Amino acid sequence: MTIFKKIIDREIPADIVYEDEECLAFRDINPQAPVHLLVIPKKEISAVDALSPEDKTLVGHIFLVIQQLAKEFSLEDGFRVVTNNGLLAGQTVPHLHFHLLGGRPLLWPPG
Ligand code: DGP
Numbered sequence: 001m002t003i004f005k006k007i008i009d010r011e012i013p014a015d016i017v018y019e020d021e022e023c024l025a026f027r028d029i030n031p032q033a034p035v036h037l038l039v040i041p042k043k044e045i046s047a048v049d050a051l052s053p054e055d056k057t058l059v060g061h062i063f064l065v066i067q068q069l070a071k072e073f074s075l076e077d078g079f080r081v082v083t084n085n086g087l088l089a090g091q092t093v094p095h096l097h098f099h100l101l102g103g104r105p106l107l108w109p110p111g
Contacts, residue, residue, distance in 0.1 A: 002093055004040050004093055004095035004097065005044060005095060007026060008024055014026040014029075015027040017037060017069065018039075018068075022041060022042060022043075022058055022061055023040060023041050023042060023061065023062050024039075025037050025038065025040075025065065025069055025100075026038055032099075032101060033102060033103050033104050034102070034103030034104055035073045035075060035079070035100065035101065035102045036099065036100070036101050037069060037073070037099070038097045038098070038099060038100075039062055039065055039066055039069070039097065039098045039100060040097045040098070041055075041062060041096055043055070045096040046095065046096065047083075047085045047086065047096055048083055048085045049085055050096070063081075063098075066081055066100055070100065070102065073100075073102065075100075075103065078102065078106070079100060079101060079102035080100075080101045080102065080106050081098050081099065081100055082098070082099040083097065083098050
């Protein structure tokens, strides 16, 4: 079981900013920007490469939640959505998650 499943199940605390039947959003424990949220499905999916066609609606829903959170956290000047997949990308938690980053200029290309 991953740490994110434990957050979903309220076994460990997190600063939860949004929840519905399908997903959860909370503040990253190691923020890289003034706003750094993680948006995750409640369904246990390890990464982008484990998605299946049945997850289409879920992923679309998560992006609409991200859009809503970006408005709520006043990120209208710009924000970034990042998902790391696998070792080389630096994925450390094997539960699909989307980083929502904003509140400062974000450089490109990323590291
Ligand atoms: P990634 O490198 O893409 O797998 O990002 C995982 C992120 O999860 C990383 O930015 C730190 C965050 N994180 C890890 N453990 C916890 C935790 O227990 N609570 C919270 N809020 N965030 C966590």
